Amino acid sequence: MKTYQKFLRHGIRLASIGIETRNDETLYFCTPKGASLIGWAGVDGIHYCFIRGFGEMVFAVSPMNPAPDYVHPLAKDFTDFLRLLLACGDASALEQAWMWEKAQFETFLKENPATEEQKKILAEIAEKMNLTAMEQPWEYIRSLQSSFDYSKIKYTEDYYDVDMNPAAEPAVPEWKVYFEGNFWGHQGKAHAGKEIPIGKHFAWAGHHWFIPAAYACSKGLVVDFCMRVEAEEIRAFIQKLNLTQENDSCENFTQEQQIELELDNPLSLSFNPRLELNGHELRASHGCAVTYNPCLPDGMDIALEAKWAVAHYGLDTSYGWVISRDTFPWEYKRRPKLRTLSLTMEQQPVSIPGPHFTVNASGDSFCFVHPVRRTTYTLTVQELEQQTLPKHSFGSDRWLYPTHFTAMRYTLSPDASEQITVSDCADSDKPVEIMPSGDSFAPSASASIGNMIGGSNLQGNLHTACSALHFEPVQHDIAWRITFHEKRYHDDTMILL
Helix, strand or coil, X not given: CHHHHHHHHXXXXXXXXXXXXXXXXXXXXXXXXCEEEEEECCCCCCEEEEECCCCCCEEEECCCCCCCCCEEEEECCHHHHHHHHHHHCCHHHHHHHHHCCHHHHHHHHHHCCCCHHHHHHHHHHHHHHCCCCCCCHHHHHHHHHHHXXXXXXXXXXXXXXXXXXXXXXXXXXXXXXXXXXXXXXXXCCCCCCEEEEEEEEEEECCEEEEEEEEEECCCEEEEEEXXXXXXXXXXXXXXXXXXXXXXXXXXXXXHXXXXXXXXXXXXXXXXXXXXXXXXXEEECCEEEEEEECCCCCCCCCCCHHHHHHHHHCCCCCCCEEEEEEEEEECCCCCCCCCCCEEEEEEECCEEEEEEEECCCCCCCEEEEECCCCCCEEEEEEEEEEEEECCHHHHCCCCEECCCEEEEEEEEEECCCCCCEEEEECCCCXXXXXXXXXXXXXXXXCCCCHHHHCCEEEEECCEEEEECCCECCCCCCCCCEEEEEEECCCCCEEEECC
């Protein structure tokens, strides 16, 4: 910094050529770590500085620039910085050069010649520092900026804070996997799991799958399952439904439409993985998932956790990915040594909407055909009764809930207790808020409260289906819906280790 120290000893003031000095050193979110200020432009927070680790290289920091162009190098050292000022007459030309072509740069200089006051300062710089103007200043700046590695500039935490920097993408956290955790964080003080490379590719349920690794934790094994989805399938699904940021909520679709969407969504596949470790079966206790969708409509962003997971495992971003994380508790208290490990993939049954029907009284029946097996079933009503839940069933003084519903007890012939259910086609009445909460973040009452009692229950050969909940007893016939539950894919077992 000898040149800069010499310059300071001469007491030359640069305010007239666009570099003011201040008593305070208030910094911005995009001021790099280790910055030493030279001065301020006086507008838009623009300031000039050295950065620790880059020697005497001079940088311009421009908080109002579009991301990521907040910081640019201007000169290899302070001597060249002064020579550039001698050539251009004002620091503003240097600060803006990154976005101009040569003709624009020269036009700016021509339209903004140095004032008499600026000429005096420039002459003082040339005399006291024994310097001449930089030849071809635009070429000098362009060459420096085009060869500079911007990734080497380090920033403070403010740079990655979306409140300070709306364009920020948080820094990628260190990859750690916990038994009591998920892609968003973890609970407790347990140590992260030890990674066990798997690298298993296989085809199942119409998709290509990849298991990159498992993680041995104190309480059990954690496994990441990566399901690949063709971009064309995702794009066709989005176009079919004309999905946008405004209409992708399930509240915009009826119950039956939601069932159909779940069937058609290429990024939706529920499965039960089972492991066999050293000859002993391990079943998943809990899990979570993130989805990477490369075909999202404008305005809909991919979750950061999904981006991080895809990047960590080196997955091809031209495809969609569903990354499911499942945890398998150890069969014994102590962590076993892994000698052999195999996996069985089992699809969870999917819901297939069936026909609607109405009944009026005991003894009424309805016949229907299974869409896959082609078996004919007969549903016979044994009892149809209006009932009321106690008002305290929901345990809330803030909300008034509907309590009236209809219970239907029925038999199926032939019996198919696990594959067929009956539910109300209508939604429950929405709860009414009777004691508003002063907390704006207080949760809302669920609009799907019918699920608390809805669906089919089984007692022997007698099934029970409960209707949606209403504030008043239903006076009309209820439209019921048959729903079939089927596995579309066979189980598959494979060796992992």
